[in-house]
Each structure stands twice: as structure tokens, then as C-alpha cells.
Amino acid sequence: MFDAHAFSVSSLSSLSSFSADVPSLPLADYGWTAELDELFAPLAEAGLIPGRLARVDRGRADVVIADPETGEPRTVRADTRPVGSAETIENPCTGDWVALDLATEPLATVSALLPRATAIIRKSAGKASEGQVLAANVDTVLIAVSLASDPDLGRVERFVALAWESGAQPLIALTKADLVDDAEFIREDVERAAPGVTVLVVSAETGDGLDVLRACIGSTTALIGQSGAGKSTLTNALAGAEVMVVQQTRDVDQKGRHTTTTRELFPLPGGGVLIDTPGLRGVGLYGGEGLDQAFAEIAELAEQCRFDDCSHRSEPGCAVQSALADGTLPERRMDSYLKLQRENEWIASRTDARLAADRARLWKMRTKGARDRIRP
Ligand SMILES: Nc1nc2c(ncn2[C@@H]2O[C@H](COP(=O)(O)OP(=O)(O)OP(=O)(O)O)[C@@H](O)[C@H]2O)c(=O)[nH]1
Numbered sequence: 001m002f003d004a005h006a007f008s009v010s011s012l013s014s015l016s017s018f019s020a021d022v023p024s025l026p027l028a029d030y031g032w033t034a035e036l037d038e039l040f041a042p043l044a045e046a047g048l049i050p051g052r053l054a055r056v057d058r059g060r061a062d063v064v065i066a067d068p069e070t071g072e073p074r075t076v077r078a079d080t081r082p083v084g085s086a087e088t089i090e091n092p093c094t095g096d097w098v099a100l101d102l103a104t105e106p107l108a109t110v111s112a113l114l115p116r117a118t119a120i121i122r123k124s125a126g127k128a129s130e131g132q133v134l135a136a137n138v139d140t141v142l143i144a145v146s147l148a149s150d151p152d153l154g155r156v157e158r159f160v161a162l163a164w165e166s167g168a169q170p171l172i173a174l175t176k177a178d179l180v181d182d183a184e185f186i187r188e189d190v191e192r193a194a195p196g197v198t199v200l201v202v203s204a205e206t207g208d209g210l211d212v213l214r215a216c217i218g219s220t221t222a223l224i225g226q227s228g229a230g231k232s233t234l235t236n237a238l239a240g241a242e243v244m245v246v247q248q249t250r251d252v253d254q255k256g257r258h259t260t261t262t263r264e265l266f267p268l269p270g271g272g273v274l275i276d277t278p279g280l281r282g283v284g285l286y287g288g289e290g291l292d293q294a295f296a297e298i299a300e301l302a303e304q305c306r307f308d309d310c311s312h313r314s315e316p317g318c319a320v321q322s323a324l325a326d327g328t329l330p331e332r333r334m335d336s337y338l339k340l341q342r343e344n345e346w347i348a349s350r351t352d353a354r355l356a357a358d359r360a361r362l363w364k365m366r367t368k369g370a371r372d373r374i375r376p
């Protein structure tokens with residue numbers, strides 16, 4: 001975690017004078033909180049300003065800041081190389097809060113990454129033992145699942161496990177409701193595959209369900225899902241007036257959605273932001289605790305087994321086996337759980353030490369640049 005004592009500058013005086021100058025919290029609509037503001041005080045003292053990464057390319061990022069003159073949000077381009085790392089998981093990512101130095105020429109500089117409250121991390125497509133951060137500091141992971149064809153429940157379970165693992169609250173939106181007559185059956189199926197997760201039915205086409213969806217999302221929402229699930233369309237629908245800007249930006253830089261790996265962060269009309277992620281083909285899990293949350297009813301059953309180390313295969317008094325036998329636990333659900341667990345264990349056995357180290361590092365704030373400025 002961020003250690004305020006690492007800085008020799010007392011933060012309290014600057015915090016109160018800062019609050020007096022600016023009545024409302026800058027970037028509150030982008031998720032900035034009083035708590036973050038307090039953590040940031042020593043960095044502010046060093047002349048840095050807070051910003052949120054809206055888009056990250058190689059060594060560069062678009063950073064949303066509150067304009068020092070007007071307090072209005074605006075986007076500046078900045079050099080992220082000072083906080084770059086050989087570890088993919090540690091690199092700046094859309095949604096990260098950063099300390100920005102506006103004084104550097106010709107580009108502003110990202111001098112520090114603030115510790116992440118949550119992070120959606122999947123196993124990198126290429127290297128088996130590496131994680132890839134899809135979005136940081138997310139409150140709600142919105143999983144888009146298209147109703148245009150029968151949902152692949154195994155894939156939904158995977159997304160849900162990934163979402164729980166991030167530390168954020170998962171939420172499922174069944175999209176393109178206008179294409180089916182009765183979504184309720186499917187909704188119930190999906191709900192059974194995602195205990196503890198609200199499953200909504202929406203159509204970006206007709207606008208059905210969007211108000212409920214707006215009411216269910218947190219201050220930072222990341223949208224994940226398969227390619228073609230309707231994420232971009234939903235982003236546009238939720239972002240409302242920002243839609244045109246989004247499209248224009250894409251036209252101008254000529255970057256196809258499928259070829260770019262950058263995420264983008266959009267402000268929502270009622271406050272809060274949405275992070276759109278590119279369509280995910282494979283979502284390998286990176287880490288394990290999310291799995292037990294995604295299969296909470298199996299974990300619960302397991303607690304009732306006669307033996308603590310029950311493998312739920314042939315032991316007497318196995319609550320999981322009896323639930324399978326009387327049909328309260330569907331076979332499909334158990335198979336899916338075992339499959340993901342095997343996959344997870346396999347990854348874990350190769351990456352345990354590395355995972356632990358990555359995680360530890362993730363929480364460590366790299367403030368060298370800022371500290372140098374504070375302690376000349
Ligand atoms: N009928 C209908 N079609 C929709 C709706 N939402 C999206 N679509 C269509 O579904 C297709 C895919 O939508 P996108 O929003 O591009 O899906 P995506 O998830 O962003 O896809 P990627 O960019 O590949 O990740 C497009 O042809 C959309 O027009 C909807 O609510 N109703």
C-alpha cells in the first residue's frame with residue numbers, strides 16, 4: 001500500500017488549503033475520492049497533479065486531469081516510460097490513477113502510479129505465466145453476453161470468476177434482447193451459472209433495460225465480453241452524448257477495434273466512467289480465489305462433506321456427490337468447476353512464486369521520481 005510516511009512532507013496543511021481553493025473534489029466524476037486525495041497530498045506538495053489513464057499505448061498515455069486553471073476535466077498526452085516495468089502486470093493500464101508532472105517538455109510525464117484498489121487480470125494470451133491487466137480501479141465488472149445465440153454458460157462462468165478475482169462486483173448484461181422473444185428463460189439459466197451476480201436483460205437498439213443497468217453500475221465500470229457481444233454499442237448507449245466523440249476519435253486514428261489492444265475510458269453523463277475492453281477470445285484465469293466465488297454453492301456444499309479433505313469423487317458422506325445425485329447441483333456446473341480448477345491449478349503450479357511476487361509488487365507504489373523531487 002501507499003506509505004505516506006515515505007514522504008518527508010507533512011500532508012495535512014496542503015490538504016486543507018487545497019480543499020479551500022477547490023470547493024468540490026476535482027475529477028470526482030472520474031472516480032477520484034477524498035481518500036485518494038489525502039494519499040496524494042505529498043505528491044501534490046511536490047508539484048504533481050492527479051490524473052487517470054484513459055488510454056495507454058507503448059510508452060504513452062492519454063491522461064484525464066482537472067485543468068489546473070479551470071478545474072474542468074481535460075485530456076493530456078503523457079510519457080509513461082518512467083513508470084514502465086519489465087513485468088506486464090505492473091505496467092500502467094487504463095483506469096490507473098497516476099501522478100503527473102505537467103512541467104516536463106515536450107511531453108507531460110507520468111511520475112508515479114498510485115496503488116490499485118482492484119485490477120482485472122487475465123492470463124496473457126501468449127506467455128502462459130504472465131498476467132495482463134485489462135483495467136484497474138474498477139468497481140463493477142460488466143459482463144456482456146449476447147442473446148443472439150444460446151449463451152455459452154462455461155464461458156460466462158469463466159468471465160464471472162475473472163470478475164470476482166479482480167476484487168470488483170460482477171454484473172451480467174444479456175445484450176441484444178430485441179432479437180429474442182422471451183429472454184427470461186435464458187436469464188434464469190445464466191443466473192444459476194452466476195450465484196450472487198445480478199443478471200439484466202438489455203437492448204442497446206431499443207434502449208430496454210438501460211435505466212436499470214445505469215442504476216446498477218458503480219462509479220467505475222469495466223465492460224468485458226466476447227467479440228461481438230455488443231460492448232461497443234452498449235458503451236455508446238451508456239455514454240450518450242459522448243458517442244460521436246468516440247466514433248470520431250476512432251476514425252481519425254484509423255485504428256481498427258480488433259487490431260488495437262488499448263482500452264478506453266469514457267465519462268458517463270450521470271458521473272462515473274466506463275472502460276471498454278477489446279473483445280476477449282480466451283480468458284485464462286490468473287489466480288484462484290475468484291473461482292470459489294463463482295462457484296459459491298459448490299464451496300458451500302463442500303463444507304458439509306463428512307471429510308474435510310473430501311475430493312468429492314467417491315468418499316462416503318460427500319454433500320457434493322449427493323447434490324449431483326438428487327439433481328440440485330447440475331452435472332454441467334460441476335464439470336465446469338472442475339475444468340476451471342484444473343486449469344487454474346496447472347497455471348498456479350507454474351506461476352505460484354511469480355504470482356505472489358507480482359501481486360506484492362502491484363500494490364507497491366513506484367514513486368521514485370516524485371520522491372527525488374521531494375527530497376532534493
Ligand atoms: N439487434 C441488436 N444488435 C445489436 C445490439 N447491440 C449490438 N448489436 C450488434 O451486434 C454487433 C456487434 O456489436 P459491437 O457493439 O460491435 O460488439 P463488441 O462486443 O463491441 O465487439 P468487439 O468490438 O469485436 O469486441 C453489431 O453489428 C451491432 O450492431 C442490440 O441491442 N440489438
Ligand SMILES: [Zn+2]
Binds near residue numbers: 302305315318319320
Ligand atoms: Zn465431498
